[in-house]
Amino acid sequence: MGSTISNSVINRLPRYYRFLGELKAAGITRISSRELAERMGITASQIRQDLNCFGGFGQQGYGYNIPMLQTEIGHILGIDKLKSTILIGMGNLGRAITMHINFETKGFRLIGLFDSKESLVGQVVKNMPIRSVETLDEFCRENRPEAAILCIPKAAAEEIAEQLVNLGVKGFWNFSHYDLGFNYPGVKVENMHFGDSLMTLSYRLDNDKIQ
Amino acid sequence: MGSTISNSVINRLPRYYRFLGELKAAGITRISSRELAERMGITASQIRQDLNCFGGFGQQGYGYNIPMLQTEIGHILGIDKLKSTILIGMGNLGRAITMHINFETKGFRLIGLFDSKESLVGQVVKNMPIRSVETLDEFCRENRPEAAILCIPKAAAEEIAEQLVNLGVKGFWNFSHYDLGFNYPGVKVENMHFGDSLMTLSYRLDNDKIQ
DNA sequence: TAGATTGTTAATCGATTAACAATC
DNA sequence: TAGATTGTTAATCGATTAACAATC
Numbered sequence: 001m002g003s004t005i006s007n008s009v010i011n012r013l014p015r016y017y018r019f020l021g022e023l024k025a026a027g028i029t030r031i032s033s034r035e036l037a038e039r040m041g042i043t044a045s046q047i048r049q050d051l052n053c054f055g056g057f058g059q060q061g062y063g064y065n066i067p068m069l070q071t072e073i074g075h076i077l078g079i080d081k082l083k084s085t086i087l088i089g090m091g092n093l094g095r096a097i098t099m100h101i102n103f104e105t106k107g108f109r110l111i112g113l114f115d116s117k118e119s120l121v122g123q124v125v126k127n128m129p130i131r132s133v134e135t136l137d138e139f140c141r142e143n144r145p146e147a148a149i150l151c152i153p154k155a156a157a158e159e160i161a162e163q164l165v166n167l168g169v170k171g172f173w174n175f176s177h178y179d180l181g182f183n184y185p186g187v188k189v190e191n192m193h194f195g196d197s198l199m200t201l202s203y204r205l206d207n208d209k210i211q
Numbered sequence: 212m213g214s215t216i217s218n219s220v221i222n223r224l225p226r227y228y229r230f231l232g233e234l235k236a237a238g239i240t241r242i243s244s245r246e247l248a249e250r251m252g253i254t255a256s257q258i259r260q261d262l263n264c265f266g267g268f269g270q271q272g273y274g275y276n277i278p279m280l281q282t283e284i285g286h287i288l289g290i291d292k293l294k295s296t297i298l299i300g301m302g303n304l305g306r307a308i309t310m311h312i313n314f315e316t317k318g319f320r321l322i323g324l325f326d327s328k329e330s331l332v333g334q335v336v337k338n339m340p341i342r343s344v345e346t347l348d349e350f351c352r353e354n355r356p357e358a359a360i361l362c363i364p365k366a367a368a369e370e371i372a373e374q375l376v377n378l379g380v381k382g383f384w385n386f387s388h389y390d391l392g393f394n395y396p397g398v399k400v401e402n403m404h405f406g407d408s409l410m411t412l413s414y415r416l417d418n419d420k421i422q
Numbered sequence: 423t424a425g426a427t428t429g430t431t432a433a434t435c436g437a438t439t440a441a442c443a444a445t446c
Numbered sequence: 447t448a449g450a451t452t453g454t455t456a457a458t459c460g461a462t463t464a465a466c467a468a469t470c
Contacts, residue, residue, distance in 0.1 A: 437459085
């Protein structure tokens with residue numbers, strides 16, 4: 001096992017996790033691939049194929065045990081292994097993410113907030129002080145964050161990403177418009193490109209009128 | 212032409228638009244598919260295939276004119292046709308999106324902000340008053356928004372989405388954990404599932420160690 | 423004209439769906 | 447046991463890459 005799982009499969013796992021969580025919350029304990037497929041709007045084949053990348057979690061003639069399957073998928077996603085994370089850029093967006101996201105249920109622990117604006121430094125958000133980016137090196141050498149969240153403009157992101165990669169950061173949750181991806185091979189990047197997503201919606205609204 | 216363009220192609224268009232914008236800003240006026248491919252980390256074939264879904268924008272022996280190509284892609288994306296949009300849910304996230312996003316350069320015009328919390332109603336953000344969701348029907352019948360941004364929890368999203376679809380909203384930028392997608396055929400949805408993205412990053416950090 | 427690079431067709435690759443034997 | 451549903455192999459479909467003739 002290892003790195004042979006396709007991106008398409010990995011990107012679907014969180015959605016499975018979510019649907020199974022809802023079913024569990026509704027008190028349902030068992031489901032067939034056929035029924036789950038129907039609820040999710042995909043095919044039963046795809047579900048069985050996807051799951052069997054990681055092992056046989058079902059039982060013939062019965063289906064899948066919902067709480068067990070959810071736990072397994074969470075484990076595959078590594079959300080039970082909290083990874084230390086810092087956030088750079090405490091503007092509107094950074095602040096909202098800090099407040100809004102439940103990191104602990106998604107595999108991360110937010111341990112530091114940073115901004116370059118001196119007027120923000122020292123403010124406390126979610127029980128953490130906003131630190132000066134000047135202290136980033138020191139903080140990282142002491143606390144060894146595995147991941148970083150970039151809520152800063154493109155130009156700043158280029159600089160900071162370089163610095164963080166050198167400090168051993170292995171993964172980025174990237175809200176900037178800087179395409180980190182292929183500049184640092186080996187580093188994992190998940191892009192949240194708001195603008196790209198909006199433009200895609202614009203296209204769909206103006207085109208494919210039917211269905 | 213019309214609805215025969217694959218999602219893969221459409222999802223790549225905003226990134227082309229972004230890269231061409233940067234090249235234009237750098238004062239470069241001309242580029243070959245080979246060189247653009249190199250900069251973007253994709254193949255030249257893919258660029259030529261993608262562009263030729265919409266027409267021949269290049270010139271043999273020369274390449275592509277950067278400003279012209281960017282304008283064309285913007286036009287394809289429909290970002291030169293502003294679509295009226297409302298935002299529901301003025302918590303941390305909704306507020307950040309209102310402040311942070313440049314809607315006008317991405318095909319949208321934000322015309323209304325809504326929240327159910329009476330304590331927020333009347334507050335002014337970006338020169339717009341936060342309105343009560345009670346007034347949503349009235350506002351939509353008067354202003355006919357084409358799109359809506361959902362920054363509310365799943366349960367609220369289910370209700371509000373139903374209401375908005377009935378009021379003629381044709382597209383959703385969805386930050387909630389409610390999977391609108393297949394409940395309303397014909398309605399366009401772009402999901403921004405923060406949690407899903409974070410979990411995917413978690414997987415990548417814990418797995419595919421090499422490269 | 424010769425060189426470069428597109429537009430486009432053909433070949434390859436990967437992902438999704440269908441089918442079915444294994445088995446609970 | 448009979449019925450149901452998985453795990454898995456085979457078939458199909460779609461997307462990406464390669465190749466090359468057209469043409470600026």
